[in-house]
Amino acid sequence: MDIGIGLPGHAPWTEGTALVEWARRAEARGFSTLSVSDRLAWTTPEPLITLAAAAGATSRIRLLTSVLLAPLRANHALFAKAVTTLDQLAGPGRLHLGLAPGLREDDFQISEVDYGTRGRRLDRLLDRLASVMSGNDLVGPRPATPGGPALLFGGTSRATLRRIASRGTGWIAGDATVQDVRDFAPQLRQAWKEAGRTGSPRIIASVMYALGPNAEAAVADAIGPYYAFAGDEYAQYGISLAYTRPEQITDAIAAFEEVGCDELIFMGNDPDPAQVDLLAGAVGL
Template identity: 70%
Template structure:
């Protein structure tokens, strides 16, 4: 199972250059992927912009949006060209797009985008990505056919997107039980669609390390999940890994559950967290 790093964009970062430093250190310590999350009504940085900076600062580590709120990108042609441009800047085979419909209504209200119509908008965007990947009159991606697509969510619509367009499932901050409950449906949909091989399963988990790990997790996750209620925020804080023992156990458990990649997302903006993580995992 590959181990990647999620940049602490949801945490109280103050200097964007720290996020680029995270990417450099992630590559130097041998992590598989640098991932960036997406929210509009939060201080989370815009993911494609961050990945462009990370691409310029690195040469090998894969780049992932985890997950990008696809229906908010309403100019589909412009989005497709932005993706193709980033794919060229990164170099073939490095960029993967994790996409989801989104469920926070405030992001849509702030954008003037119809929340109820987000599924239809998502479908139209996917068609544009497919069409422009082979458009002789436009900028084609550097990766043949365009960057691989992963989809978030567990709805029937998410299953259809994965089976029709995707290379796999991007599970967000799911538990092992969540993965074990959803993967039979995922494999069934994949097989029913006549897809060869198996879908890739990528899961995220939160972490912070060092003497202030608990405080960092509470400061980052508590406000970020507050919209869903105090109980969800408490559960998110409790589930975060704050020791080498917890990290090792999480890695082993997700690997046993059949995950192909685990993205460990930071909650303390200090780039030294990358080195602490590598040491905790014996890298």
């Protein structure tokens, strides 16, 4: 199972250069993937711009949006151009797009994008993206990756299963538990088989972490406000799921690997780039 790391974009970071340093250290320590999350009504950095900076600071590590709120990108041609440009900057095979319809209504309200049609908007975006990636479109440049970046989808709906089986390479489970993967993976593999796909869908889980003497405070400061919209009980639940000790990290790796995950991504909650090295030490990189 691959071990990736996620930028602390939802945490109280103040300097973008720190996020670039995260990228440099993540590659140097041998993590498989660098991921970035997406929110509009929050201080989370824009994913494609952030990964463009990471692409320029690295040369090997995979770059993943986990997950990008695709329906907010209402100009589908412009979005496709941004993707192909980033794919060119990163080089063949490095960029992987994790996409989802989005859950929070406030992200759509401040965008003036209709929340109720977000699923249909995502499907139309995927149609245009496929057209651009195939070269049968006026939008350029062509992607560096033949056929375009790999597509993965978040969520557990029937529409998510359809998108993965028809267009994707796999599934991303955000803020995941082992039970989440255990429950959804059989449905995913069945949908994949029924669609006549060969091989197996890639399964990626992401979890929250912070390490060091201030780990619990960092998790509370980052996750508590981020999930406050859903009430204190949910926020406290999110905090309780985060991994704050090396032995928890080790146990999580074993448990997620046992249920068939192909990659486990640890999302940072403390903006200090030293967190990359602490995690690398905990996982043996």
